[in-house]
Amino acid sequence: MANTTGLIFLGPPGAGKGTQASLLAKFYSIPHISTGEILRGAITEQTPLGQQAQSYMDKGELVPDSLILELVKERLGQPDAEKGWILDGFPRTVPQAVFLDKLLEEQNHTSERVLNLDVPDEVILERLLQRGRKDDTEETIRRRLEVYREQTAPLIEYYRDRGTLHYIDGNRSPEEVTEALKAAIAL
Numbered sequence: 001m002a003n004t005t006g007l008i009f010l011g012p013p014g015a016g017k018g019t020q021a022s023l024l025a026k027f028y029s030i031p032h033i034s035t036g037e038i039l040r041g042a043i044t045e046q047t048p049l050g051q052q053a054q055s056y057m058d059k060g061e062l063v064p065d066s067l068i069l070e071l072v073k074e075r076l077g078q079p080d081a082e083k084g085w086i087l088d089g090f091p092r093t094v095p096q097a098v099f100l101d102k103l104l105e106e107q108n109h110t111s112e113r114v115l116n117l118d119v120p121d122e123v124i125l126e127r128l129l130q131r132g133r134k135d136d137t138e139e140t141i142r143r144r145l146e147v148y149r150e151q152t153a154p155l156i157e158y159y160r161d162r163g164t165l166h167y168i169d170g171n172r173s174p175e176e177v178t179e180a181l182k183a184a185i186a187l
């Protein structure tokens with residue numbers, strides 16, 4: 001993998017983005033930046049960000065861009081992200097992707113790979129109900145899936161058009177998914 005490569009994980013809730021991003025971050029020694037994790041940390045610490053984000057997350061809605069964009073800019077500007085990074089959960093809308101493009105252009109960042117994990121809805125529901133995070137109730141999972149289809153799935157086309165998108169079948173063992181991801185990244 002080139003030193004300055006950024007990896008972007010796309011895929012519905014429960015597709016395995018966090019699981020795989022964490023493994024690959026260790027493997028490539030680059031930071032795993034999960035906007036969901038950052039927001040959950042802020043909720044636990046009851047910071048102003050957490051207080052504003054909580055009601056959106058509990059309902060399965062996206063938090064407003066005004067809470068997310070500067071946070072990502074600040075995180076990507078930290079020294080550990082100079083040689084590469086993995087974004088998990090960002091971008092999630094076309095305006096967020098446009099913001100990221102501008103940011104990377106300003107930083108003279110050269111390349112990114114977008115890894116789209118594909119998993120059927122019924123598998124997602126089963127996985128997330130078993131995990132049982134606060135936003136893993138059946139009603140909230142269904143809303144998260146709707147939000148994904150309405151607001152995040154258009155990013156597949158956005159990235160496909162520029163040839164940086166890789167489809168990965170996420171409905172198999174975690175080990176098999178990791179191997180498929182490494183193969184796509186090595187291309």
Ligand code: AP5
Pocket residue numbers: 011012013014015016017018019020035036037039056057060061062063064068088089090091092096127128130131144170171172173174177
């Ligand atoms: P976020 O934390 O990003 O949640 P999500 O996208 O809903 O994704 P999940 O964490 O549920 O799933 P995942 O794909 O990471 O799968 P995982 O590896 O955990 O976002 C949460 C909320 O924050 C959003 O709803 C929104 O409100 C807000 N937010 C975050 N970013 C935002 C943004 N950019 N803009 C606006 N709002 C934002 O795996 C799931 C389960 O499956 C685990 O139990 C795991 O062990 C299991 N599993 C994983 N892989 C496999 C496998 N291959 N086989 C079997 N089980 C598996």
